Amino acid sequence: NAGVTQTPKFQVLKTGQSMTLQCAQDMNHEYMSWYRQDPGMGLRLIHYSVGAGITDQGEVPNGYNVSRSTTEDFPLRLLSAAPSQTSVYFCASRKTGSYTFGSGTRLTVV
Amino acid sequence: GNSVTQMEGPVTLSEEAFLTINCTYTATGYPSLFWYVQYPGEGLQLLLKATKADDKGSNKGFEATYRKETTSFHLEKGSVQVSDSAVYFCALSDETGNNRLAFGKGNQVVVIP
Numbered sequence: 001n002a003g004v005t006q007t008p009k010f011q012v013l014k015t016g017q018s019m020t021l022q023c024a025q026d027m028n029h030e031y032m033s034w035y036r037q038d039p040g041m042g043l044r045l046i047h048y049s050v051g052a053g054i055t056d057q058g059e060v061p062n063g064y065n066v067s068r069s070t071t072e073d074f075p076l077r078l079l080s081a082a083p084s085q086t087s088v089y090f091c092a093s094r095k096t097g098s099y100t101f102g103s104g105t106r107l108t109v110v
Numbered sequence: 111g112n113s114v115t116q117m118e119g120p121v122t123l124s125e126e127a128f129l130t131i132n133c134t135y136t137a138t139g140y141p142s143l144f145w146y147v148q149y150p151g152e153g154l155q156l157l158l159k160a161t162k163a164d165d166k167g168s169n170k171g172f173e174a175t176y177r178k179e180t181t182s183f184h185l186e187k188g189s190v191q192v193s194d195s196a197v198y199f200c201a202l203s204d205e206t207g208n209n210r211l212a213f214g215k216g217n218q219v220v221v222i223p
Binding site: 033035040041042043044045048058090092097098099101102103104 | 114144146152153154155156159199203210211212213214215216
């Protein structure tokens with residue numbers, strides 16, 4: 001099925017560990033983005049990309065890196081996890097019109 | 111910058127009651143407006159959208175009208191069901207090349223049988 005695929009669905013990290021959240025879409029969408037969802041905060045934009053080779057920061061980029069080597073993939077890297085990064089992370093893509101969201105990754109940093 | 115404000119607090123109501131969730135926005139230019147719904151344990155799904163003033167978006171019995179004069183996009187449904195229990199997010203997309211989506215904080219809706 002076409003859509004946005006996120007892996008893993010759940011992850012527990014220790015403070016200071018690094019990891020990569022994967023996001024892939026098969027709709028040939030140019031625009032991709034990462035959000036984090038925290039209680040009472042809605043969704044906040046971390047990083048986004050308007051096409052392969054182009055990325056930019058959103059509202060809350062600190063502690064996260066991204067790259068966009070292909071149209072399909074947009075991984076989010078946590079270099080040194082902190083408890084403040086405990087959240088649910090959503091990847092979304094868009095070509096024209098509406099956004100398509102992945103099912104999310106629930107990350108806990110202990 | 112662009113921002114979206116949703117009414118505070120969860121909404122609890124009985125089955126077949128009328129639902130309204132308020133949403134107001136601040137934006138330059140003419141943004142597109144959206145309502146997304148998140149069912150428990152799932153990602154966000156587009157519920158409805160409107161791309162210009164006075165447009166009405168509708169889906170699954172939900173409606174919202176793009177009111178530029180009041181900068182609002184309130185969500186309504188005439189008779190809710192238990193299956194409508196979810197979190198509802200109002201959002202806007204600016205019309206610059208960045209296509210950034212700004213969300214409100216969301217409203218938890220609980221429908222009691």
